[in-house]
Amino acid sequence: xxxxxxxxxxxxxxxxxxxxxxxxxxxxxxxxxxxxxxxxxxxxxxxxxxxxxxxxxxxxxxxxxxxxxxxxxxxxxxxxxxxxxxxxxxxxxxxxxxxxxxxxxxxxxxxxxxxxxxxxxxxxxxxxxxxxxxxxxxxxxxxxxxxxxxxxxxxxxxxxxxxxxxxxxxxxxxxxxxxxxxxxxxxxxxxxxxxxxxxxxxxxxxxxxxxxxxxxxxxxxxxxxxxxxxxxxxxxxxxxxxxxxxxx
Ligand SMILES: Nc1ncnc2c1ncn2[C@@H]1O[C@H](COP(=O)(O)OP(=O)(O)OP(=O)(O)O)[C@@H](O)[C@H]1O
Numbered sequence: 129x130x131x132x133x134x135x136x137x138x139x140x141x142x143x144x145x146x147x148x149x150x151x152x153x154x155x156x157x158x159x160x161x162x163x164x165x166x167x168x169x170x171x172x173x174x175x176x177x178x179x180x181x182x183x184x185x186x187x188x189x190x191x192x193x194x195x196x197x198x199x200x201x202x203x204x205x206x207x208x209x210x211x212x213x214x215x216x217x218x219x220x221x222x223x224x225x226x227x228x229x230x231x232x233x234x235x236x237x238x239x240x241x242x243x244x245x246x247x248x249x250x251x252x253x254x255x256x257x258x259x260x261x262x263x264x265x266x267x268x269x270x271x272x273x274x275x276x277x278x279x280x281x282x283x284x285x286x287x288x289x290x291x292x293x294x295x296x297x298x299x300x301x302x303x304x305x306x307x308x309x310x311x312x313x314x315x316x317x318x319x320x321x322x323x324x325x326x327x328x329x330x331x332x333x334x335x336x337x338x339x340x341x342x343x344x345x346x347x348x349x350x351x352x353x354x355x356x357x358x359x360x361x362x363x364x365x366x367x368x369x370x371x372x373x374x375x376x
Pocket of ligand 1: 144162164168170
């Protein structure tokens with residue numbers, strides 16, 4: 129479980145996050161949604177330790193990240209898997225080498241342990257046949273799968289995904305969403321996803337928080353979101369013509 133309490137962050141006097149509080153449960157797919165520039169990425173960065181909040185707390189299973197010593201912070205970091213926007217694969221490494229990278233950097237596992245773990249993760253995301261390929265030889269959806277395999281290779285307790293559907297066609301997006309949700313449930317991971325994808329909002333959000341100008345204006349489940357009375361959320365949701373038609 130991850131809890132965030134009163135997170136505030138300003139850059140050069142400009143307040144970006146104005147006191148965000150929420151909690152994200154184990155085994156659930158939690159979404160952070162909101163318009164451009166509302167602070168979603170900054171909030172994610174505050175959670176994973178890339179940007180220090182000006183005030184507030186981020187707790188990982190009760191451990192207060194920013195009030196922990198370096199060793200505790202390091203061990204919490206090792207429990208995180210991150211799927212960066214665009215996949216962030218190393219172009220000069222094969223699929224297999226990309227997935228193996230965190231094991232080489234952060235563990236002293238034997239060759240055979242690493243080989244087994246990489247094979248397992250590639251098989252889990254349906255990419256066993258692509259192990260020897262270079263990133264330039266595979267599709268955008270496959271690259272995302274490689275990113276997911278790499279994010280889970282260390283067996284994370286917490287998984288962060290920054291717009292996992294960006295650049296994908298709707299069908300591939302659905303498959304990536306389903307894969308992330310399945311993995312989240314299967315391994316009891318606390319997953320947090322930043323998304324603009326309306327299908328994700330409607331289909332996989334066990335818990336959704338809506339940010340607006342640095343505030344959390346709404347929180348709830350996929351099934352409840354279209355019934356909202358929050359004007360800013362309605363405007364955000366129904367800016368999509370198809371949803372507008374469906375909401376009539
Ligand atoms: N390192 C930084 N220095 C100064 N300003 C920053 C920094 N990082 C983010 N900001 C500002 O904080 C605001 C929120 O940015 P953020 O990237 O969190 O938005 P977002 O909701 O993720 O938007 P998008 O959906 O477009 O990615 C923006 O005005 C941005 O310019």
